[in-house]
Amino acid sequence: MASRPPFETHFSSIFGSSFPRSTSDEPTVQTSGIKLPVIDLSHLTNGEEVTRKRCVKQMVEAAKEWGFFQVVNHGIPKEVFEMMFREDKKFFDRSFNEKVREKFSDSSKHCYRWGNPNATSPTQYSFSEAFHITLAEILSFSDEGNNFRRTVAMYVQEVARVAHMICEILGNQVKVNSKYFENIFALQNSFLRLNKYHPCVFGSQVFGLVPHTDTSFITILAQDQIGGLELKKNGQWIGVKPCSDALTVNIGDMFQALSNGVYQSVRHRVIPPANVERLSIAFFICPYQETEIEFSGNPKKYRRFSFREYKEQSERDVKETGDKVGLSRFLI
Numbered sequence: 506m507a508s509r510p511p512f513e514t515h516f517s518s519i520f521g522s523s524f525p526r527s528t529s530d531e532p533t534v535q536t537s538g539i540k541l542p543v544i545d546l547s548h549l550t551n552g553e554e555v556t557r558k559r560c561v562k563q564m565v566e567a568a569k570e571w572g573f574f575q576v577v578n579h580g581i582p583k584e585v586f587e588m589m590f591r592e593d594k595k596f597f598d599r600s601f602n603e604k605v606r607e608k609f610s611d612s613s614k615h616c617y618r619w620g621n622p623n624a625t626s627p628t629q630y631s632f633s634e635a636f637h638i639t640l641a642e643i644l645s646f647s648d649e650g651n652n653f654r655r656t657v658a659m660y661v662q663e664v665a666r667v668a669h670m671i672c673e674i675l676g677n678q679v680k681v682n683s684k685y686f687e688n689i690f691a692l693q694n695s696f697l698r699l700n701k702y703h704p705c706v707f708g709s710q711v712f713g714l715v716p717h718t719d720t721s722f723i724t725i726l727a728q729d730q731i732g733g734l735e736l737k738k739n740g741q742w743i744g745v746k747p748c749s750d751a752l753t754v755n756i757g758d759m760f761q762a763l764s765n766g767v768y769q770s771v772r773h774r775v776i777p778p779a780n781v782e783r784l785s786i787a788f789f790i791c792p793y794q795e796t797e798i799e800f801s802g803n804p805k806k807y808r809r810f811s812f813r814e815y816k817e818q819s820e821r822d823v824k825e826t827g828d829k830v831g832l833s834r835f836l837i
């Protein structure tokens with residue numbers, strides 16, 4: 506049984522096989538000569554105070570200027586990634602029918618996505634499949650005869666430690682109470698998204714994942730060595746080169762709001778691979794539905810809102826416009 510979703514048939518049934526080329530999202534890609542900041546996390550724990558301060562400064566500057574950075578020496582053993590990617594591959598290798606049919610729990614009806622059934626233009630279509638797991642759901646998985654649950658739980662524990670450290674450091678610089686993230690890090694509303702990207706026969710106008718910002722506080726991404734992630738900086742799309750042993754961290758909308766716009770939740774997208782498949786694993790640190798997001802200083806750039814309100818507004822906007830309007834809706 507084939508594991509690949511029927512992207513081509515689906516895409517052609519919506520748009521036909523020859524569609525007008527769109528110019529709505531610039532294809533400019535600059536990959537050479539620009540390097541994402543790399544933060545060595547061992548400097549936070551092993552170094553002298555001056556080294557630690559320098560490291561914090563680098564991270565804060567990266568969050569302000571890029572909204573993206575890579576972290577190395579994060580202390581997560583290589584085997585943890587190897588095991589997680591093995592389970593990830595096994596999940597996507599199941600037959601397409603099984604993936605569509607599978608319901609892991611009542612609250613996860615939309616846990617498996619492929620393509621985009623609501624796309625009204627080719628540029629809104631993602632040539633990828635994704636599996637969302639909220640951390641609360643992990644415990645409800647059965648682990649009969651496979652290691653999926655155990656591996657995900659182990660992976661999350663490791664990545665959460667790194668995420669917590671980064672959130673606290675970044676929060677500290679923008680007046681966020683040091684206890685703030687302790688509560689969030691019960692992690693029940695954070696989630697993991699496994700992404701699988703497929704080569705696309707329709708050319709470079711179709712994305713692996715459409716341009717978007719993340720709704721999270723931060724997102725921590727592990728990716729294989731294929732590449733394709735791009736971020737927008739000064740109006741240009743820049744490729745994020747995979748770097749073995751590094752995790753990619755990006756600021757999401759919640760941290761942009763909490764920091765009064767100091768940290769940047771930057772648009773990013775994925776270009777489909779040419780003739781191989783690509784896997785990535787994104788861990789989204791999110792508040793609880795009721796958590797109120799508000800900068801604690803003055804003047805405030807955004808009005809106070811709850812995470813639930815933000816998500817509901819985004820869902821309405823996506824339905825009506827095909828895109829999330831995002832934080833500009835909450836400007837004062």
Ligand SMILES: O=C(O)CCC(=O)C(=O)O
Pocket residue numbers: 698700714719726728733734773775785786787
């Ligand atoms: O796969 C990637 O490189 C990026 C994934 C991503 O942006 C997301 O899942 O929100």
Ligand SMILES: [Fe+2]
Pocket residue numbers: 717718719724773
């Ligand atoms: Fe993203």
